[in-house]
Amino acid sequence: MRRLGFLTIGLFDEADPRAGHESTLRIIELGEQLGFDSAWLRHRHLQFGISSPVAVLAAASQRTSRIELGTAVTPLGWENPLRLAEDWATVDLLSGGRLNPGLSVGPPMFFDTVKDALYPDTADAEDFSYERVERLLRFVRGEKASDFSGARAFEEFSDRVQPHSAGLGERLWYGGGSLRSAQWAGEHDMNFLTSSVVKFEDGPRDFAQIQLGHIQAFRAAHPLGEKARVSQGLVVIPTDSASPEQVAKYQAYxxxxxxxxxxxxxxxxxxxxxxxxxxxxxxxxxxxxxPAYAQIDEVAFALPFSFEHDDYVQILTDTAQKLGPALGWKAS
Known part of the structure; x- marks a missing residue:
């Protein structure tokens, strides 16, 4: 194991949302102190979890100095690719080149219930295909976004997204659960996030074998082949230092x-x-x-939903101090 990361949803109480966001920032700070290589945030829209990881990661970038910061994943159906490219580049520069944006494509969850609020004039015309990702890739990688550049009165304009953060385009991850998404990510020179959810299409109903097939298909399609980066995100709950009450809660979960x-x-x-x-x-x-884990050397283990701050401290500490070393990982 070369790179050890963790993923959190960042839950909060509707009556006191600041406390939950502050807890997430403290967890990221703890992750850096424990030597984790990366911390990742999920998106949760119209729920009681972090809806704006890019804002939270901007804050985290100023409270940490080494740990890489990612999204797993940003559902692109909720985003304007050009505006998102601006936000990601800005946070990447603020972090010193530590941002690892992960994304997925497709219609927003429960789209029929939210389309009038999200896209009141264009819901039927919105493109939720891979083309939406391709637009984002072009903008992040510095291709033209406008037909105009130069001076206008006292202002200077660029024909590409500003700021431009060199290297960010190499740190974009696609979160895929199907064979086609794995192949597509490889064909477009992205990194690949595979999680605890995959799509069953045919063959044996064996999760690990399905996930293994996705990893192999991704690398077969990627220009770097076997060197292409894959991160696996399973839910792991080490109990080495957990109290009996915590162990009982974890087992019930x-x-x-x-x-x-x-x-x-x-x-x-x-x-x-x-x-x-x-x-x-x-x-x-x-x-x-x-067999899927055997093919990767990076992980972003997912913290369970709905646990308390102290539970996450215990799980992260045991992951870094017990599980990580048992996997051959060394703290940074």
Missing amino acids: VERRTPRTAEPQGPARMMFARDLIGTGEQIAEQLAAD
């Missing part, structure tokens, strides 16, 4: 979520990985038997 791993779920036929719980050594043994 895993038990509630385990039944959904037996069969593909919903119309999209999504399959979920089992949450991994136990000591660092026990989780390392489980990962060693995972």
